[in-house]
Amino acid sequence: DHxxxxxxxxxxxxDLLDDYCRQVCTLLCVQHVGSTNRVQRMVNLQSFNAPxxxxxxxxxxxxxxxxGINLQTADTCILFDSDWNPQQDLQAMGRA
Incomplete structure (x- = not known):
């Protein structure tokens, strides 16, 4: 239930982590990068946050x-690799 x-x-x-999770670990995952359009972002958020x-x-x-990103249903937050600018990491964690 995590x-x-x-x-x-x-x-x-x-993209690499997405491929790995889907093919090797068979985990369901969604992704959001800078090029993700608004509609897909909302679909991903709703599918992640749905009860x-x-x-x-x-x-x-x-x-x-x-x-507009609300990921409060997550109980774990992982920084896979840190940004050279620590402010970016703090803002990213603030989203969750």
Whole structure:
């Protein structure tokens, strides 16, 4: 029943983690990077935050736009790799 938010500095790393989680670990996950459109972002947020959701992992870049993102259903927040600017990491954690 856990829900995890994982932040990475690089969108290519988010793509690799997404592939790994889906193919090797068979975990359900969604991702949000800077190029994710508004509609897909809302679908991903709703599927992650829905009661009884099977989505375990929300992958996000530290620099992805955080406006309107509510990930309060997550109980674990992981910084996969830290940003060179610590303020970006603090803002990313503030989103969750």
């Amino acid at each position: 829900r995890v938010v994982l932040f990475s500095q690089f969108s290519s790393m988010v 009884g959701s099977k989505v375990f992992l929300f992958l996000m870049t530290t620099r992805a736009g955080g406006l």
